[in-house]
Amino acid sequence: xxxxxxxxxxxxxxxxxxxxxxxxxxxxxxxxxxxxxxxxxxxxxxxxxxxxxxxxxxxxxxxxxxxxxxxxxxxxxxxxxxxxxxxxxxxxxxxxxxxxxxxxxxxxxxxxxxxxxxxxxxxxxxxxxxxxxxxxxxxxxxxxxxxxxxxxxxxxxxxxxxxxxxxxxxxxxxxxxxxxxxxxxxxxxxxxxxxxxxxxxxxxxxxxxxxxxxxxxxxxxxxxxxxxxxxxxxxxxxxxxxxxxxxxxxxxxxxxxxxxxxxxxxxxxxxxxxxxxxxxxxxxxxxxxxxxxxxxxxxxxxxxxxxxxxxxxxxxxxxxxxxxxxxx
Ligand SMILES: Nc1nc2c(ncn2[C@@H]2O[C@H](COP(=O)(O)OP(=O)(O)OP(=O)(O)O)[C@@H](O)[C@H]2O)c(=O)[nH]1
Ligand SMILES: [Mg+2]
Numbered sequence: 001x002x003x004x005x006x007x008x009x010x011x012x013x014x015x016x017x018x019x020x021x022x023x024x025x026x027x028x029x030x031x032x033x034x035x036x037x038x039x040x041x042x043x044x045x046x047x048x049x050x051x052x053x054x055x056x057x058x059x060x061x062x063x064x065x066x067x068x069x070x071x072x073x074x075x076x077x078x079x080x081x082x083x084x085x086x087x088x089x090x091x092x093x094x095x096x097x098x099x100x101x102x103x104x105x106x107x108x109x110x111x112x113x114x115x116x117x118x119x120x121x122x123x124x125x126x127x128x129x130x131x132x133x134x135x136x137x138x139x140x141x142x143x144x145x146x147x148x149x150x151x152x153x154x155x156x157x158x159x160x161x162x163x164x165x166x167x168x169x170x171x172x173x174x175x176x177x178x179x180x181x182x183x184x185x186x187x188x189x190x191x192x193x194x195x196x197x198x199x200x201x202x203x204x205x206x207x208x209x210x211x212x213x214x215x216x217x218x219x220x221x222x223x224x225x226x227x228x229x230x231x232x233x234x235x236x237x238x239x240x241x242x243x244x245x246x247x248x249x250x251x252x253x254x255x256x257x258x259x260x261x262x263x264x265x266x267x268x269x270x271x272x273x274x275x276x277x278x279x280x281x282x283x284x285x286x287x288x289x290x291x292x293x294x295x296x297x298x299x300x301x302x303x304x305x306x307x308x309x310x311x312x313x314x315x316x317x318x319x320x321x322x323x324x325x326x327x328x
Contacts, residue, residue: 004147004187004226006058007098013041013082015120015135016069022126023075034076035126039069041119041138042082048091048107053189055089055147066117069135072125082119090147092229098142117141151189151204152319154227156258157236158250159208159218160243162275164188165302166236167205170312175205182208182219187226194316201319204230211253214260221261228262231322232315233270239286240279247274247289269318273311277301 016038022031044066064087070079089095095104095116105114120136155163159181167173171190176183188205204227210218227233235254237247251272259266272293274286278301290297298314300307 004055006055006062006145007142008058008062008064008087008145009140009142010044010085010087010117011063011065011140012044012085012117012119012138013066013068014138015039015041015122016079016082017071017135018123018125018132019072019074019077020126020132021074033126033129034074035132036072036074036077037079037125038072038123038135039079039081040122041069041135042066042084043115043119044085044087044117045113046087046089046093046095046105046107046116047113048093048110049088050091050110052088052090055093055145058145066119066138068138069119069122071135072123072132076125076127078125079122081122084119086113087116089145092148094146094148096144096146098144104143116143148225148229151227151230152201153203153232153234153315154230155203155205155234155236156227156254157208157275158210158238158243158245158254159183161208161236161238161250162302163208163236164205166273166275166300166308167203169302169305169308171203173203173205184208185219187223192312192315194312199316199320201315203234203315209254209257211257213257221257224258224261224265228265231268232318233258233265233268234311234315235270235272236275237273237289238276239274239282239289240276241281241285242276242279247285248292251289251293269322271298271311271314271318272296273298273300273307275300275302277306278304 019035021035023034024031066085067082069082117139120138123133123135126132164175167190173190175188193200207219277299
């Protein structure tokens with residue numbers, strides 16, 4: 001299951017009532033109107049916080065309300081405004097109005113925020129010579145949240161090819177590694193830092209893809225939306241053919257699946273990596289692979305560490321060409 005969609009109910013605060021009040025002292029000819037204004041209702045604000053990584057919390061909590069404005073008082077006392085309610089979501093969260101599907105905001109950059117529902121207007125007190133008014137109702141909405149992870153590099157490979165091992169080797173991520181298919185079911189992000197400069201990039205480990213995934217086989221292809229925004233794809237092929245498939249077939253099938261999901265995705269620059277080069281069968285298989293696939297192929301082993309440095313350098317270089325840097 002992917003915890004990257006959520007539906008929540010949000011309600012902004014109501015405006016506080018204006019006060020209807022009169023001041024009278026013996027000797028005064030007329031009563032004086034002295035009712036103060038109410039306070040404005042608080043807004044519900046959605047903010048992209050870099051320390052939040054999933055929409056998991058929304059599974060347990062789906063109702064959020066901002067504070068209402070306080071009512072006005074006599075003696076021209078204005079009610080205080082209601083506090084805004086700030087809901088933190090991961091950067092990359094798309095917020096829509098559930099009712100009509102309209103986009104409210106695509107919170108792409110860190111600390112970007114949007115008022116999702118506005119607080120009610122303040123009621124007016126009667127001090128102006130007119131009767132006091134009620135405060136406005138705060139808006140309410142059901143909104144849908146969808147998280148598309150923002151990564152620079154997306155990892156594509158069959159189950160068990162070593163994608164998670166690769167991400168764990170190049171970054172500080174702790175993606176689960178095990179010798180069975182579909183170990184990874186939720187996307188995991190890793191930050192790769194350059195040893196020479198302050199540059200970094202984000203790599204996304206996603207579930208494995210198998211032949212006919214576009215027809216729903218395995219875990220399907222729905223999770224590919226997490227890498228729609230990447231600048232670069234890294235194809236990781238198990239060169240040891242431990243599971244009896246031919247590495248060339250794996251590669252061609254993967255390309256086929258990606259194309260059937262989105263032709264545009266295959267137009268991205270890509271890096272092709274032959275993994276598990278520490279295993280004896282891999283060398284021979286790589287020869288056959290090279291005979292058929294005329295692309296630059298990087299060798300790697302997540303066990304011995306072979307090729308890892310070279311691959312990260314190549315990724316830095318390619319991403320540099322794509323001009324998408326963030327400083328640490
Ligand atoms: N010998 C060898 N084994 C590796 C290498 N890389 C990964 N493995 C092993 O291959 C198995 C699968 O590794 P994972 O990293 O979980 O593979 P994955 O591609 O993330 O698999 P899914 O999450 O199921 O798609 C584990 O037992 C790893 O220890 C490698 O370079 N050499
Ligand atoms: Mg994995």
